[in-house]
Amino acid sequence: MVTPLPELGRFAEPALLILVSLSDGPKHGYAIMADVEQGTGRPMGPGTLYAALARLEERGFIEALPPVDRRRPYRLTALGATTVAEQLRELSAFAELGLRRLGQAPR
């Protein structure tokens, strides 16, 4: 079972949000922030974004592309794609378990 994101501590949640944001293609920092905020309704600050980006890059989950007008896009690596898929499956399985116990069907 691949679960490396918890090792990112307080940045595990922003890291997952970033990986999901990059799942449909490369994005630069501002586009990631806007995407996360639109998807979750919650703000992601610039300091949090780059703390998580640095960790994700360090572990090889994402890689930087050449900058365009000072904005540098990032994309998922194969390891990052595997990791986020595994993480989401675990979350989904856990959510289904909870819903079953509540006697409610998953949407």
Place this chain on the structure above:
Amino acid sequence: MIALLLRLYPARWRTRYGDEFAALLAERPLGPFDVADVLLGALDAHLHLRGLGSYSEHQRGFPMSLRLGGIAAVIGGALWFGGLMWSMLDPADQDFGAVLAAFGAAALVVGLAGLSAFQARRHPVLVWAAFALPAVGGALATLGLFMLAVVGDQPVAGVYGWALLIIGVLGTIAGSLVFAVATYRTAALPRSGAVILGVSAVISLIGFVAASSQGGTGSSEPVFLAAFGAFAIGWIVLGLQAIRLDRPVMATGAGAA
């Protein structure tokens, strides 16, 4: 401001991320939330790059969030109200109440920063004013408390400690009113919370003036109680709404830290 914020990061970090990070900060107006988040990010970068690179150490990080702002708002509202009421109802031990209120005011400033992420993008001036009023007020109130503790009810350079304390309280209330207006106009958080905070801040200001006109006699205590109670409830409601909005997506065994 961007250059100043960048300087807070380690040189090695700036070499790698500095240019793109500066471009990101320039994309939209920075509010208190963003600045607080960058400060925490800079602290994290220093810890991270100074050999604190083992995975367990990463838990030192503490990202800014609506949740943090909400918790600070709830605690700040309760402490602020509790402290002022303690001072009013127990004149023999006013110092303890004043210290509680000062901590409450500081927590409200943190809460305001934490809850201001969306508002600052559309109304940066309004949000910075909302942040500055209680921040400056809190500093003045702390100075006033210090003067009262050291020299009592005697003026220093023609200024009384209690006067600074009152200005501090008024700054906290006025800043909260401005923040409620920005929040209502942006609809970043539920407007009901902004309305409660705004109305309660107005009631508090009116109550404060009404009670002051009675010379702070015993008969004014119910006015203060109602006004400050409403104000604290306003912050607590807004804080609870923010906490509810900011439910963790990973609060499971699968990854929450």
